[in-house]
Amino acid sequence: MQQLVMPKPELIIVLASPRGFCAGVERAITIVDKALEKYGAPVYVRHEIVHNKFVVNQLEAKGAVFVQELDEVPANAHVIFSAHGVPKSVPADAEARDLHYFDATCPLVSKVHREVEHHHAEGRTVLLIGHKGHPEVIGTMGQVPEGSVWLVETVADVATLPSALQGNDLAYATQTTLSVDEVVEIIAALKARFPEIYGPRKEDICYATTNRQLAVRKLAETVDALIVIGAPNSSNSVRLVEVAKNNGCAEARLYQRAMEIDWAWLQNKKRLGISAGASAPEVLVEEVIDACRDHFCVTLAEIKVVEEDVYFNIPGQLRS
Template identity: 60%
Template sequence: MNAPFPISETPRRPLSVRLATPRGFCAGVDRAIQIVERAIEKYGAPVYVRHEIVHNRHVVERLKARGAVFVKELDECPDDRPVVFSAHGVPKAVPQAARSRDMLYLDATCPLVSKVHVEAERHHANGRHIILIGHAGHPEVVGTMGQLPPGAISLVETVDDAETFQRPGEQPLAYATQTTLSVDDTAGILSVLKRRFPELPDPHKEDICYATTNRQEAVKRLGEGCDLVLVIGSANSSNSARLVEVAIRAGARDARLIDDASHVDWSWLDGVQTLGVTAGASAPERLIEELIAAVAARFDADVTEDDGARETVTFKLPRVLTA
């Protein structure tokens, strides 16, 4: 990688920089991080966290430094220390196992993911087979499918999957979606399912969370007028990866997912007149600030902020952490 700041004092060429609004942390991510921080303050270190609390390397490393220990499975945790479940949600078997061991556990599942879990349980109770639109292996999908007995949910990832899906038996159908999907891709999949199974309810956006929808709309505006869009987010962040795809589809000549400013290949900006910048819902704002500083060190940057949705959503912390 190139050095983060220029070494020479050569004249800097003009560059228009547009910041997407909204960008970065959403309410669910902010709540999950606060749960880990408050747990460390209340119970002391170490506090165990099952899976990455959110999909961002910088967040995870900062929490590690404060005393969080990240593990893959519950059996890696001692009985006598608190454990936090990640924002993506967990299968029902995980809290059941924690209770059987008398563990203190804190559930940081995003309330909007919990809403999908409740919807899935309601559909199942009403005798419906559930089509879940999502990405295989993603923790949120694993958690949602783990709310119900095996076979109660069928995963559909693509339009092709929707075309070939076969109803199991004679059960009526319902559907749910992962909260961090591409809004447009999901609409295409639902259109196919609705054509094949007219009894499905009309397509809706409720399961794709407000933060995902708002960030994709903001990136569409960037893509329409930017030569290059840089999206700050980790490679395993679904909502961040979707922003890159949305930017390209909206008309950006190029779009790149980067962990932080140190991962920019500055040759990407050759010939770029307008640069768009955003961040996935699990990326801290300081990473945006550091990227803008690195850009300003190399270019005569005119930085403006796009108009967009102003988010005021907040989620309450578990009562045990606020009492």
């Protein structure tokens, strides 16, 4: 007796665009690739070059060795600093230990570093909007002497800042990967309490973070569920889930790989949105789509909010 094969349920997948790799991430990964090509393995990398295990594993397979601190790197070796940026003490330590280093800090993070240095040189106390313990925050605060920067994580933190700051020259800067909406609220609170506070000429949240959040905001209004592909320690990926939930899609989840997806969760869903954090490669998006095809009859669509054409050069020593 012939067994009846049930047809797969239909699912419309709507892709957010832009999504995935940004210019800063592309630059950082290229720096590691080019260093391996030029100098051969091993090339050492301090911390994850970007917050994505798939990317890290690929580079490890080519001969990159990831370390937490420079004391794990042998003398005269080549070492690369991650895209998130490092305190000034790190390159100073590398030079003291005769290490050959390349700085893969995203140029937009470096811009924030220079802002903080400028404000410190002008005698201002800097209020940095960001998340405690994030590598970018550690790197930014480490551009100036300890105590020169106060960290502000929430609107509530603004009210707890010491009254003594009222009389000081103040400036603010922000981590580049935060929620645009959340930062707007914190900046408004800072300006309300400290009307004379200095801010950046151009906002610090990077173009890629802004664009991916805008795409997810529009996507969230049109889908039943939304998957963000990214790592749990990736600030910009976590923020995309928050943006989706705050803009009409309560069923938003973060997954690193297709193998993690809870397929029962997607039962009875008709429209699934997919985006990817700035450190997640497009191959992982394709992996999720292919996995969906195993369970559903898939139709693809896309919401595009802007075309990105940003490119950052790699160090001259690696361009040949």
